[in-house]
Amino acid sequence: MAYGPLMAKAMSSAHDRPMLALGLRLVATVLFSVMLLLVKLTGERNIALPETLFFRQALPALSIFGWLAARGQIGRLRTQRPWIHARRALIGGTGMFLTLGVVRLLPLAEATILGFTTPIFAVILSALFLKEKVGPWRWTAVIMGLLGVVVIAGPDTTSLPPFGVAVGIGAAFMVALVTIQVRDLGRTEEPITVVFYFSAFSAPVLALGLIGQDLGHDAVGWAMLAGIGISGLFAQIAMTASLRFGSVSSVIVVDYIQLAWATFWGWLIFNRLPPATTWLGAPIIIGASLLIAWREHLLARARERAPLAA
Known part of the structure; x- marks a missing residue:
């Protein structure tokens, strides 16, 4: 679930339906929280992570193929961009390995919060590789977000090991790249096609x-x-469709609901609530990503008005 300056390089969708995008994104956050809960529970049962990853990918591929075959709609999987799908699978697979892995290393709430650092890495990537001019507002947000990570990590490494924090940050970095791929594919491919080839x-x-x-x-x-x-x-499918029907900036707020679900599952299943450092650091990270989204929104509006003014 990424958003940020890299997304500004993508063209806006011709099928914008904001309310549908918001609804799909909400469904995606709930389902993702359930999936991460199950990943953590399988870890408690000593089921190896590689096996979990395999079933995470194999079952969707078989389900989609079987459903389309039963309806005589295999043609919907036809694509002119197989190599783009392969590249998305490579990046997405790496991100998924880190995203599911951090859930086994850290509590659900902390693992979810670290995922919110994605837009921070989007700013850094745009400055380093796209040579995009990043102003003081977004650099301030980057510093805020990194400060939030430091606060959450805290001085007590026994409850939040540094390796787990590093994996969580790596997952956020990869998700920043994945979302760019998903948004690009979503302009020409159906959500079900994107998901099928990834799996x-x-x-x-x-x-x-x-x-x-x-x-x-x-x-x-x-x-x-x-x-x-x-x-x-x-x-x-719900997340991919939300990016097909709306821009990332229009659905960003919904993503933070996943923190509430992660906290709820942590309390209900594992009898654990986040410590004070998490409650202090989470608003800093969320505020930083919202600041980035606000600046992206203003910049996008300025770009839209520029041709009219010319």
Whole structure:
């Protein structure tokens, strides 16, 4: 779930439907929170992360193909951009490995908050690689966000290990790249096509991670793995569709609802509420990303008015 200056390089969608985009994004946040909860629970049951990743990708690919085949609509998977899908799968697969991995290393709330640093990395990437001029407002937001990460990490590394924080930041970085790919593909491909190729390209590679793994799970374990695949499938379709029908800046606020869900699951399932450092750092990170989104909105409006003025 990324947003920021890199997104300004993409053309706006010709199918903007803001309310539909907001609704889809809300559904995606709920489903993603359920998926991450199940990932953490499978970790508690000592189910290996590579196996979790495989089922996360294999089940959506098989489900989509089977559903389209039953309806005689396999043609909907036809694409003129296979290499773009492959590149998206490579970047997205790496991001997914980090995103699911951090959930096993950190509490749900803290792992979710670190994901909100995505726009901060979008600003840095745009300055380094796109040579975009970044003004004082966005650099201030970058500093704010990094300060928020420091506050959340806190002095006590026993409750929030540095390695887990590093994985969470890496996941946010990769998500910044993934969203650019999704927005670009969404202009020419259906959401279901984007999701299918992401899963279909990455599942065979992830299958290598099953070698040597103990696959003897009970019914609950298999149900959790199935739930990860199903919730991930519909969450990804909803997120991809939200970017097809609306700009990232129009759905940004909805993303933060995922923090409420993560906190709720952490309290209900694991009897854990975030410590004071998390409550202090979270508003700083969220405020920084909202500041970036506000500046992006103003810059986008200025670009739209420029041709009219000319």
